[in-house]
Amino acid sequence: MPSTRRSLLTAFLSLPLVDAAKMRAFAQATPQLALTWACDDEDDDAPTLEREAGPFYKPDTPLDSDLYPGAPGGERITVAGFVFDNLCRPLPGSLVEIWHADEHGEYDRDGFRLRGHQFSDVQGRWWFNTIVPALYPGRTRHFHFKVQRPGGRVLTTQLFFPGEPGNADDWLFHDSLLLSVNRAGDGQFGRFDFVV
Template sequence: MKQDLYLDAPRGERITIAGYVLGDRCRPTPRSLVEIWQADENGEYDRRGFRLRGHQFADEQGRWWFNTVVPALYPGRTRHFHFRVQRPGGYVLTTQLFFPGEPSNARDRIVDETLLMTISPAGDGQFARFDFVV
């Protein structure tokens, strides 16, 4: 179930991003599709392949998680991850998640405080948490 986005070994600090997909009554939504894509440790996106892109289905408890690297800054943007989330038979939510306390958040007009991940240190890097409600 866990999707490893650093199999192609990008350099950078490792991070695990995890959470739940919840329905409108805050109940877990099993088998929801969760997609992620991001810039690499140099602030560049892979435009020719699938590096630092992935998807998975939430488990029966609505849980999802990805292991990846912290994306670098690039001109005009703060650090972020792109996500698409869709519960079975539901609409697609396309959004971005942001790092709390990032100095460049104030300059990025797309940042929304409701989309800040909760981040804590982990043995192999950082652990980020965010629950999607779809």
């Protein structure tokens, strides 16, 4: 039976993360959910790269992790990960905000469709159920994020999809901002761990 987004998210959420050693054990047990490079390599605990917010950012998004109902015609994806400090310790209570284009490459400028935020749980985990954004002229496929640890500064960045032909031509693209994406029976499951 093929994996589903729900089963991959359930496996992700069942992790009893305590420290970086547990993360490495999880990576070995479930290699299909590869870790972000910054916390997988003992020699490289660099913060996640910053990228511009772009012209379509809107403040005051709703507290919502289930964005799919706003675009039921799009291909479903669950995007999940952790928020860590530069020593790979989880940061509970971190703000994680997402916004992106819809299945036609358009951003909702009037409301909050495909826009939302949440706070990382006690293990530093976050997740959104949404859709794969469509391409639009001049950009490769991407999600926008703002991440803020409690009392910290705001990281604004963008996450990209592997294997996209437009990645090489997008001036904001960097391979350290690639999602780890797996196909599931009902869509895709993407993973990225923010280091702030």
